[in-house]
Amino acid sequence: MGNTIPFGTTPQGRQVELLTLDNGQISCRILTLGATLQALEVPDGQGRKVDVVLGYDTLTEYLENDGYLGAVVGRYANRIAAGRFSLNGRDYTLAVNNGPNHLHGGLVGYSHRVWQVAELTDTQAVLTLDSPDGEEGYPGHVQVQVTYALSGTSLTIHYQAVTDADTPCNLTNHAYFNLSGHDSGNTMDQELQLRAESYTPTDETSIPLGTVEPVEGTPMDFRALTPLGERIDAPFLQLQLGNGYDHNYVVQGDTGTLRPCATALSRRSGIVMEVETTSPGVQLYTANFVPQGRKGKGGCAYGPRHAFCLETQFFPDSPNQPAFPDALLRPGKPFDHTTRFTFSTLQ
Ligand code: GLA
Numbered sequence: 001m002g003n004t005i006p007f008g009t010t011p012q013g014r015q016v017e018l019l020t021l022d023n024g025q026i027s028c029r030i031l032t033l034g035a036t037l038q039a040l041e042v043p044d045g046q047g048r049k050v051d052v053v054l055g056y057d058t059l060t061e062y063l064e065n066d067g068y069l070g071a072v073v074g075r076y077a078n079r080i081a082a083g084r085f086s087l088n089g090r091d092y093t094l095a096v097n098n099g100p101n102h103l104h105g106g107l108v109g110y111s112h113r114v115w116q117v118a119e120l121t122d123t124q125a126v127l128t129l130d131s132p133d134g135e136e137g138y139p140g141h142v143q144v145q146v147t148y149a150l151s152g153t154s155l156t157i158h159y160q161a162v163t164d165a166d167t168p169c170n171l172t173n174h175a176y177f178n179l180s181g182h183d184s185g186n187t188m189d190q191e192l193q194l195r196a197e198s199y200t201p202t203d204e205t206s207i208p209l210g211t212v213e214p215v216e217g218t219p220m221d222f223r224a225l226t227p228l229g230e231r232i233d234a235p236f237l238q239l240q241l242g243n244g245y246d247h248n249y250v251v252q253g254d255t256g257t258l259r260p261c262a263t264a265l266s267r268r269s270g271i272v273m274e275v276e277t278t279s280p281g282v283q284l285y286t287a288n289f290v291p292q293g294r295k296g297k298g299g300c301a302y303g304p305r306h307a308f309c310l311e312t313q314f315f316p317d318s319p320n321q322p323a324f325p326d327a328l329l330r331p332g333k334p335f336d337h338t339t340r341f342t343f344s345t346l347q
Pocket of ligand 1: 066067103206246283289309311
């Protein structure tokens with residue numbers, strides 16, 4: 001059971017596999033490099049299969065290009081200011097790999113490690129990763145397990161991790177969605193609704209200021225279904241800083257409970273995506289930094305705003321922000337979060 005094909009060998013000699021899951025309604029492909037979601041095919045309004053996530057055809061492109069397309073990122077997704085934090089009276093220093101800050105786990109984060117396949121069926125893949133004490137500067141030996149599972153028209157990603165010492169931990173998937181098809185260009189006509197009343201504004205290096213601000217009356221407001229591009233170029237400082245949306249929203253409701261987070265849709269394909277999560281936040285990122293003409297799957301060309309990411313997460317820089325939800329993983333208290341993407345079509 002379960003379909004696996006070789007996807008190439010890393011410069012270190014590690015073989016990378018491509019796994020396929022298919023339940024007859026939706027299908028996806030997952031790389032053991034970064035536990036990466038390489039493709040996700042869902043039916044459009046005409047019943048044709050459309051691949052709604054950006055990706056590459058070769059291992060070399062995954063290794064050489066930045067952007068974390070479809071990868072599971074960790075040990076700490078998003079940014080930690082200046083790559084520094086203090087924990088239990090000790091100061092820790094992490095790699096600075098994004099301007100002055102630490103981003104997505106550092107130089108060789110979970111997105112760039114080769115994961116083990118612990119279990120594979122036609123509809124479920126369990127991938128594991130051993131993250132040693134001191135890896136990328138983080139304390140504690142962490143064992144990570146990520147499960148991709150198809151059911152009906154849903155893809156569920158379940159993140160689990162245990163540690164032997166206190167450590168910041170924040171796991172997400174960095175899929176770039178284009179609900180008109182990964183190769184269909186600009187997504188600014190696609191519509192988004194976020195179940196969020198507030199967000200965490202940032203400084204010019206994308207580090208949260210520490211405040212939680214209401215979205216009301218600003219172009220950050222996605223409480224009602226709104227085209228992504230409608231206000232993206234508004235003269236609003238937060239949008240000008242990141243050249244578009246690149247912000248953490250506070251998901252309404254209780255952390256730990258699987259609850260609605262977002263709805264997105266394309267009127268071109270008719271594809272609707274519902275996102276539910278147990279995480280406290282979600283990063284809306286409109287692919288602002290994807291280079292123009294970046295070659296994608298099948299030889300197509302990607303560019304800025306050709307996708308949007310909904311990275312369910314703990315808030316960026318939580319290790320330095322005492323007012324944010326606690327993103328510390330402790331011995332005996334596993335990390336256990338779930339995000340579910342459900343697809344349907346417009347009537
Ligand atoms: C996240 C960050 C962005 C960017 C992308 C990867 O979404 O918030 O600023 O770094 O990852 O390119």
